[in-house]
Amino acid sequence: MADQEFSLPESLALIQAARLLARDGGELGPEAVAALLPALEELRRVRDELASWEPELIAAARAAGSSWAALAPALGVASRQAAERRFLRLRPGGEATAEGRVRAERNRRAGDRAVSAWAREHAAELRQLAAEVSSVDGPGADRLRTALGEDDAAGLLAPLAERRPHLADRHARLADRIGTVTDDADRVRRDAGGQV
Secondary structure, three states: OOOOOOOHHHHHHHHHHHHHHHHOOOOOOHHHHHHHHHHHHHHHHHHHHHHHHHHHHHHHHHHOOOOHHHHHHHHOOOOHHHHHHHHHHHOOOOOOOHHHHHHHHHHHHHHHHHHHHHHHHOHHHHHHHHHHHHOOOOOOHHHHHHHHOOOOHHHHHHHHHHHHHHHOOOOHHHHHHHHHHHHHHHHHHHHHHOOO
16 A cells, blocks of 8 residues: 555545445454555555645745734634744754744744844944945955945844955954954854753
């Protein structure tokens, strides 16, 4: 049975036939077992396949603009938080368990919020450094100049980090300052995420 692939309608027909056999009552003999076991195997396969579709469909709905609040009723949960939690639990990821994925996402968001707050507090220093670094031509300079024009100082961190390797030889002092800033931001992120 495991070697044979059925279409979804064929699978459902096999499962339904076994279900009717089980409901029939009476004593079930070896021929019933011969029908029930393959149906159970197929039910497990279909269930696993359908379960893999859910996070894919949720991600597509989110990409199309659906809010967590709009998704909640479709997922059979009561709140936007529960909808997002369901998605995080179902989504395959680096964490071994569903709760681990939820915890990792919460830690990531806490880290992002903490880094954003830290960047707002250090906006003048970050903007000054970004202005100095963007005056040196090279890879990533245009991206840094664009980020410098944005409101969010946290948006400067990634372009600054990208520029660092290109500055190390000829502008070591700037590269060291970028290293200090990115190390500080990483520490803030780790502390906020509860990571060691």
